Structure formats: structure tokens, C-alpha cells
């Protein structure tokens with residue numbers, strides 16, 4: 001679909017690049033010539049993914065353990081990444097979610113999600129932006145958000161607050177940093193049944209990650225479809241797109257936000273969900 005070598009010479013840092021959508025983007029970018037920096041908390045997972053992608057594509061893949069909730073860890077990540085050559089693009093992909101009744105969330109539960117999905121994304125964006133501006137280099141930031149940033153969604157409030165906050169950051173910095181040649185864009189995926197999604201969102205619904213007919217195309221999305229859109233948004237072909245969030249959800253948010261399914265749950269189903277955590 002894309003020209004060979006479309007991303008040759010680009011160095012792309014992907015948070016949460018060891019699994020799911022992050023790993024799918026990593027594989028696609030590397031196949032198109034990019035070198036990669038993958039980060040996450042689990043070193044073994046990162047190493048396995050990095051080695052698999054390097055062997056399949058010949059790309060340079062640096063796997064660096066980092067907990068993006070910790071600003072000192074994030075600075076160390078960016079220093080280590082830059083030591084291997086300047087990074088051209090950051091993908092804010094790492095995120096966290098609970099499906100729970102909001103009245104059952106403690107302040108620590110709220111903080112646990114915001115720390116990764118909101119604060120971590122902001123720490124990484126600032127770490128990249130400061131380095132690009134100091135070096136006079138252009139850069140781009142792609143954040144993986146959610147259609148809930150448009151619709152809102154009950155029972156996943158900490159994640160929705162985080163994604164909406166990162167969308168606000170995207171629009172704001174797209175304007176503030178445009179003169180520095182730094183571009184910020186986002187993708188709002190609908191349902192893409194990764195292992196993380198199945199464990200955290202659809203546990204107990206393995207055969208049916210969303211209700212039939214939830215989206216106009218009557219099927220969930222695929223990681224490779226997200227990787228294609230991410231490639232386009234980070235490529236020179238998208239140089240005129242700034243501050244925008246592109247929806248990839250088979251038209252789902254035009255029908256419902258996902259909350260309708262959750263509103264139908266019984267007390268017993270909520271208790272079972274709570275017990276599984």
C-alpha cells in the first residue's frame with residue numbers, strides 16, 4: 001500500500017511498543033524503513049518484540065524499559081533514545097483502562113489510569129518537544145486516543161478524561177509549536193480486540209468484543225488498519241494535517257459510544273466484573 005522506504009531515515013519512539021497496537025505500528029514503520037525505540041515497563045516483552053521486528057525487517061530497534069508515569073524515567077528514556085540518534089516522531093500509545101462503575105472507583109484507581117494515559121503522554125510529549133526545540137529540529141507527535149474523546153463514555157471515566165485531555169494537548173500544542181515545525185495529530189480507534197483490550201475491557205466476552213451491529217461495518221477493527229493510518233499520519237503525505245484527531249471505528253461512534261452495552265449490565269454482571277480485577 002505504501003512506497004518502499006517511505007519512512008527510511010526516520011527514528012520513531014513508540015510508548016507501549018511491546019504489545020498490541022504499539023507492536024503493530026512498530027512492525028509497519030520498521031517494514032517501511034524507520035528505526036525504532038520501543039518502551040514499556042516489561043523488559044522481556046519489549047526485547048521479544050524488538051528482536052522479532054528486527055529479524056523480520058532488518059531495522060534497528062532499541063528496546064528501553066520505562067514507566068512513563070515517572071518523569072525521571074521518561075527523561076532517561078529520551079536521553080537514551082537520542083544517544084542512538086535524534087528521534088523524529090513520538091507515538092503516545094501506552095494507555096490504561098478499567099471498566100467499572102464510577103462510584104466504585106477510589107481516588108487511587110482514578111490516579112492509576114491518569115498517571116499513564118494523561119500524565120505519561122504529557123511527560124513524553126514535553127520531553128520530545130524540548131529536545132526538538134533546543135536542537136532546532138522538526139518533529140511529530142501521534143497520540144492514540146479514543147472516540148470517547150468525542151462522545152464521552154460512562155463506566156470508563158478515568159480513561160475518557162485522560163484521552164480528552166490528550167486531545168486538548170494535541171490541539172493546543174499544534175498551534176503553539178507550529179512555528180517550531182512540530183506537528184501533533186491523533187487517532188481515535190473504536191474496538192480493536194488486542195490482548196490488552198480483551199483482558200481489560202471485554203473479559204468474559206471473548207467471542208464477541210462488541211455487540212453485533214455496534215458499528216456500520218459490522219466487524220471490529222484490526223491492528224494493521226490502525227498501523228496504516230498511523231503510517232500515513234507520520235509520513236510527509238500528511239504534512240498539512242495538524243491538531244486533528246482522525247476516527248478509525250467503522251462508524252461506531254455515530255451509532256453509540258459503547259455505553260449502551262454497559263448500561264444494560266445487571267448488578268450480578270458488575271459484581272462479576274469487579275471480582276475479576
Ligand SMILES: CCCCCCCCCCC/C=C/C(=O)SCCNC(=O)CCNC(=O)[C@H](O)C(C)(C)COP(=O)(O)OP(=O)(O)OC[C@H]1O[C@@H](n2cnc3c(N)ncnc32)[C@H](O)[C@@H]1OP(=O)(O)O
Nearest residue numbers: 096097098100106108109112196197200202205209258277
Ligand atoms: C464488551 C464490553 C463492551 C464495552 C464497551 C466499552 C468500549 C471501551 C472502549 C475502550 C477503549 C480503550 C481500550 C484500551 O485502553 S485497551 C488497553 C488496555 N490496556 C491496559 O490497560 C494496560 C495497562 N494497564 C495497567 O497498567 C494497569 O491495569 C492499571 C494502570 C490500569 C492498573 O494497574 P496498577 O498496578 O497501577 O493498579 P493497582 O492494581 O495497583 O490498583 C490501583 C487502584 O486501582 C483500583 N482498581 C484496579 N482495578 C480496578 C477495577 N477494575 N475497578 C475499580 N478499581 C480498580 C485498585 O483497587 C487500586 O485502588 P485502591 O488502592 O484504592 O484499592
Ligand SMILES: NC(=O)C1=CN([C@@H]2O[C@H](COP(=O)(O)OP(=O)(O)OC[C@H]3O[C@@H](n4cnc5c(N)ncnc54)[C@H](OP(=O)(O)O)[C@@H]3O)[C@@H](O)[C@H]2O)C=CC1
Nearest residue numbers: 016019020021040041042067068094095191192194196197
Ligand atoms: N484496543 C482497542 O480497542 C483500543 C485501544 N486504544 C488505545 O490504544 C493504546 C494501545 O492499546 P492496546 O494495544 O489495545 O493495549 P495494550 O494493553 O497492549 O497496550 C498498552 C501498552 O502500554 C504499555 N504501558 C502501560 N502502562 C505503561 C506505563 N506506565 N509505562 C510504559 N508503558 C506502559 C504496556 O506495556 P507494559 O505493561 O509492559 O508497560 C502495553 O505495551 C492504548 O492507549 C489504548 O487506550 C484506544 C481505543 C481502543
